[in-house]
Amino acid sequence: MKLAKLLSNFNLFLHKISFDKHKPIRESVTNIVKEKSNEFYDYGEGFFYQSIPSINLKGLRNTEKRINKLKLSEYLNGKSFLDIGTNIGAIPISIENNFTNGVGIDHNPTLIKVANKVKDYFDIKNLRFIADDFIKYEFKSNFDVVLSLANHSTFDKGIEDSNKYFIKINNILNKNGILIVESHNPLYEKRENFIKIIDQLKKDYFILDNNYYDFGNFYDKDRLFYVMQKKN
Numbered sequence: 001m002k003l004a005k006l007l008s009n010f011n012l013f014l015h016k017i018s019f020d021k022h023k024p025i026r027e028s029v030t031n032i033v034k035e036k037s038n039e040f041y042d043y044g045e046g047f048f049y050q051s052i053p054s055i056n057l058k059g060l061r062n063t064e065k066r067i068n069k070l071k072l073s074e075y076l077n078g079k080s081f082l083d084i085g086t087n088i089g090a091i092p093i094s095i096e097n098n099f100t101n102g103v104g105i106d107h108n109p110t111l112i113k114v115a116n117k118v119k120d121y122f123d124i125k126n127l128r129f130i131a132d133d134f135i136k137y138e139f140k141s142n143f144d145v146v147l148s149l150a151n152h153s154t155f156d157k158g159i160e161d162s163n164k165y166f167i168k169i170n171n172i173l174n175k176n177g178i179l180i181v182e183s184h185n186p187l188y189e190k191r192e193n194f195i196k197i198i199d200q201l202k203k204d205y206f207i208l209d210n211n212y213y214d215f216g217n218f219y220d221k222d223r224l225f226y227v228m229q230k231k232n
């Protein structure tokens with residue numbers, strides 16, 4: 001996508017001209033991604049898909065605004081959570097550290113290398129990143145909260161069967177657990193199709209909140225999200 005590439009080139013340019021105390025860690029994670037050590041699809045279009053505000057790393061998506069809009073400080077307070085398709089772990093790394101323990105999983109090991117690098121930089125002890133396929137991975141314990149942010153089907157075909165995906169989530173979510181689901185960009189996923197998925201989930205979940213992103217570039221803007229609670 002041309003516009004995404006332009007945005008990423010601009011972010012790369014900003015990265016080059018930014019000088020602050022986090023420059024070395026930004027350089028380090030940029031080098032990891034530059035190695036291109038695997039054939040996984042590049043969601044960042046040459047730079048990063050997610051921003052990490054604490055190290056001033058730019059990305060196509062605005063992590064800080066997403067966290068605020070989704071009220072993650074509230075929903076994760078005192079809870080364990082899983083972030084599916086965590087990418088470079090920007091959401092778990094950037095949220096208020098009021099959770100008990102968090103896990104981020106992504107099948108692209110390069111992205112997990114970046115996530116671990118930033119996690120270690122801030123010495124975050126209650127966070128773990130796993131490089132594996134969410135569908136196949138056997139979790140040793142269940143979670144109070146599951147984040148499914150633009151991940152119920154993926155462009156790289158890592159997740160193709162949304163039914164299978166939500167069954168897996170249901171199996172690893174604690175009783176009365178919270179599931180937060182974000183849609184894809186409306187250009188790729190029609191609103192009515194996303195709402196159909198939500199309607200199907202209503203047999204297992206109550207809806208606590210829903211809204212849309214009223215900020216950002218076309219990557220964020222107009223995405224829908226639902227906060228749901230497992231019935232039993």
Ligand SMILES: C[S@@+](CC[C@H](N)C(=O)[O-])C[C@H]1O[C@@H](n2cnc3c(N)ncnc32)[C@H](O)[C@@H]1O
Pocket residue numbers: 043050061084085086087088105106107108111132133134135148149150151154155156157158159
């Ligand atoms: C559209 S991006 C969304 C990233 C992140 N959830 C967000 O919203 O910022 C999809 C992510 O899912 C990952 N992914 C795709 N299939 C996967 C699978 N089977 N298991 C784990 N991660 C997967 C990709 O590598 C990518 O980082």
